[in-house]
Amino acid sequence: MVETNWAGNLTYRAEAVRAPQSIDELSDIVTRSPRVRALGSRHSFSSIADTEGTLVSLARMPREIEIDTDAATARVSAGLRHGDLVPALDAAGVALANLASLPHLSVAGAVQTGTHGSGDRTGSLATQVLGVEMITADGEVLTLRRGDPDFDGVVVGLGALGIVTHLTLALEPAYEIAQTVYDGARWDDVLARFDAVTGAGDSVSLFTTWQDADTIDQVWVKARLGHATVDAVLAAGGREADGPRHPVPGVGPEPCTVQGGVPGPWHSRLPHFRLEFTPSAGAELQSEYLIDRRDVPVAIEALRALAPAIAPLLYVCEVRTMAADDLWLSPAYGHETVGLHFTWRPDSAGVETVLPRIEDTLPKSARPHWGKVFTMDAGPVSSRYSRWDEFAALRARMDPHGRFTNDYLARLGLG
Structure with a gap:
């Protein structure tokens, strides 16, 4: 059982850590868990992934990397680390526009927390996302594409809206x-x-x-x-x-x-x-x-x-x-x-x-x-996001019973 984050400054309080091997198994875990959170590569230093309920690791889910060179996209498993993903992209002659300073981060974890690389002309890693697939609070699979309603609220979702299973990423020629x-x-x-x-x-x-x-x-x-x-x-x-x-x-x-x-x-x-x-x-x-x-x-x-x-x-x-x-x-x-x-x-x-x-x-x-x-505190944080109230409403609509809520989100007024 995973007990601490990577840095050791946080001990997870979860009653159980589950590692599903299929979408159906993941959906079943979500619907049976009053409280559930996704666990990435544990490189968060905050308690964003913590829960008193069930932690779900995607480490045993199928490792999928579907590259479409004509469309310049890749559909990838959310639990993959960037360091595991990029060799396959490079072998196909394609690349991402940017990466974080650590290749150890999971693809979905970096996106959901707004993690970034560097560059005046380059956005955060989340700006590379063209599509999101996730298990919602009712156990259903939700797929959103860039341009769909709610897409801009879901991509950096803090794990509050569901468990991301796949992301479709924009690619460019390798360089x-x-x-x-x-x-x-x-x-x-x-x-x-x-x-x-x-x-x-x-x-x-x-x-x-x-x-x-x-x-x-x-x-x-x-x-x-x-x-x-x-x-x-x-x-x-x-x-x-x-x-x-x-x-x-x-x-x-x-x-x-x-x-x-x-x-x-x-x-x-x-x-x-x-x-x-x-x-x-x-x-x-x-x-x-x-x-x-x-x-x-x-x-x-x-x-x-x-x-x-x-x-x-x-x-x-x-x-x-x-x-x-x-x-x-x-x-x-x-x-x-x-x-x-x-x-x-x-x-x-x-x-x-x-x-x-x-x-x-x-x-x-x-x-x-x-x-x-x-x-x-929640007041200063929320006041610095002009779409905060819209995200709070989206969270309440997608997870009305607070299945993905934890103390971290509650501290921010998203409980």
């Missing part, structure tokens, strides 16, 4: 990426040319430990061949790293994908970490706040002021960008967005002390990542 790391850029110089820095590649990440509130430790630029324009990074004080880097200072680079400007397949460069290694720092906590892009200068100045409180608890902070979308509970809904991601040392008490200070000082556009640790 190569080169990844280069730059050390020592300066915050003042980056903020003065922020658009040019984050546009230096197809995916750009800024890493800082906040030990020095003036300096960015590393800038990672991932660019399709011929797409890199790094003059702004160099002008901001960046210098090409003299060897491979791990985002966390002092950790060896072996878990990371290939750097040094060496071209390689999209799926072996877009993630920060390799599937065969423990990602990131290992024992850690994570938080993330997504802000409107226009609020970046104010947000960075707020974090610089809090640096003395943040740095002792922190492994590393990552800043990255994403395009706006129209998915109701996506943290990038309606606005070009910047993510402020914190990988914390495994000090729950310390992190819980500093998070309210961060939340209070960030701009009012800040929305917490659904799958990570935050302390923000």
